[in-house]
Structure formats: structure tokens, C-alpha cells
Amino acid sequence: MTESEIFDWLRQVQHPAQGDKDIVELGIVDSVDILDGAICVTLAFPKRPDPLKNYLVGAAQAAIYRNAPAGTPVEVKTIVKDPVKPAPKGIQFNLEQLREVRHIVGIASGKGGVGKSTVTVNLAVALARQGFRVGVADADVYGPSIPTMTGTEDVQIEMYGEDENDNLFVPVEKYGVKWLSVGHVSAAGQALIWRGPMASTALKQIILQTLWGPLDFLLIDMPPGTGDIHISLIGDVPMSGAVIVTTPQTVALADVLRGVNMFRNPQVQKPIFGLVENMSWFTPAAHPDEKYYLFGQGGGARMASQLDIPFLGQIPLVQDIREGADDGTPVALLDRPDSQAFRDIASALAASV
16 A cells, blocks of 8 residues: 555545535645554644534545455544644534524434334425424434435535534425435445444534524434434434334334333433324225235334323325335325325324424
8 A cells, every 4th residue: 555545545535515526635635644554544624613524534434444455454533724722622512503493303213114214204294384394304324315215315515604613504495394414415325434423423413513594393313223323312402302103013113112211211301292103004006995904003003002102193005105205206295195194193293292
């Protein structure tokens, strides 16, 4: 390996807010050192904070891991150019951008694969159709899917800054909803090599360093599970409460209890606004009056009753919902029975909140 080769690898990392310019061209790569087979890269950022700093660090690590011999130790450090005083440790967040947001609702699930993101997108669209001002933050930093579900994968995210202390993401507006996802600020197909603290910081940037403006609801599409990212999010973002998404099958319902207990933990104490049962039954397009309960029947309602939380409703398993998610056209935009399910759940959530 040579320094020249490593610089070529780093030219693969583009700054999402600077068009097609890479971090070497932008002067962000301050130095590259090779010592005893280990690679140390130093990235330099100006005093004015860059909201994409942590993403660029992770992307630089990924570029080197892809090209360097297997097992090569890699370290990516950051410095501040011409600092007047020592840089504060980590990114300093404040809640100013949430000042005009009335309700922040986490959409959560105890396990993956229950359609949580599909519910989030369609619930947001349904709320917007009912006249509410709605935003969605895609907090799944490892598998962001909302850009695909909203047809906004190719949108170039703009930055907004009033002075040197402000540098904010401007969310994408479509279908009457404001959207922002990690997927909007990372290159398509780019693997994000982030440990827990890094992922938590990136997540808080998406929520707290975005120009949301006045909103009635900010829905947060949370990662599945109950890990450290969830605890960090709940601790640092003033969430009003949560909605739990599940399927009727027993294994999914068992995970609901863990998710509910996380929000009801004495150190958290966030209300559960309700439970949504997704994939409740399958109805063939050719036989709209038939229902096949592939994953069991009535499990969501029973679990909600046992946990003493509102049951917001059921969503059928139909092909149109899946196709709408793949095409970037949420089914809640339409006027059909499956669309009505999301509108009913939106009304129930608004009443519960």
C-alpha cells in the first residue's frame, strides 16, 4: 500500500451536500499515514459544524476496508481547522428545531419484518390527508427504506444555515409530508460501518439538526428491537409517546412485550398511544370478500387488552400495499378499502394522542 493508493480509495467518498465532489477534492483529507501496516487517516473539518461529519468518517472507513488487504488496522481521526479554542467533545445538540413540533411519536416494533416502515409512511400520508402537518424522520440508520417507499432516493438534500453556528438539513417535501432519512444523506448502496455511539449521533442529527418548522406530528421510524440506539433516542429526544407495530403471529407478539416494557421502564416512562396489527389477513385481489388468516387471528387485539393499551386497528396483507411501497407511491394516497385502514388508524392515533 502507498499513500497515493489510499488517496485514490478516499476519492470514492463523495460529500452528499457538495454534488459529485469527493473528500480529497474538497480538502477534507488532511493526512494519510502508514505505520507498520496500519492505516491512519485524518479528516479536517472547519470550525462551522458539518452535519455530515460522522457519515463521512464512516464512509472513509468503509472505502479503506473495501480496498485494503483483509485484516489491515484502520483508524480515521478528525481535526478542526484553525480552532480558536479546543473543540467540544462530540456534537452539541439542542432542541430548538423541535420547538414548533406538537407531538413526537416513535413508531416501534420488538422485531424486524413486521412492516413498521410501511405503516409509518402510510400513517404519515393518512394524517396529512386529514389536514395535519406531518414530518417523518427515518431512524433506521442501518436499513433506511423510506427514500424507496416515498420515491425520493435521488433527491439532493439541501443545507440551510443562518450563521456559523447553524447548519441544518432541509427535509424533502412530498405527498404533503416532510421526510428525512439517513438514506437521503448517504450514497446509494453505501455500507455504513457505525458502532452504537456513532449510529446514535447520526440518528440525533437527523432529528435535531433538521429544519422541520411547524408540525402537528413528527413520526420517528425507529429501528427494530430495544438496543442502545433506542435508549439514546428516548433519552435525548422529547418524545410524546410511541406506537407499537406487530403481526398476529405468536413470535411477533412475544416481542411486543419487550418493546412496551422499554417505554414503560421507570427511567423512560413514555406512554404507548396504541398497537397496530399489520398483515392481519390475506385477501386475494380476485376474491375481495375472502380473508385468510395466515399468521393467526386476533392476536394484536388480545395483546393490547392484556397490556392495557389502545388497539388502533388492523391492516390486511394485500399486494397493492407492497407494490406501493416498492414504487414509492403509498397506498394511503388512494381511496380503497386497504387505504381506509390507514385512515382509520390515523384517526385513532390522533384521538389517542
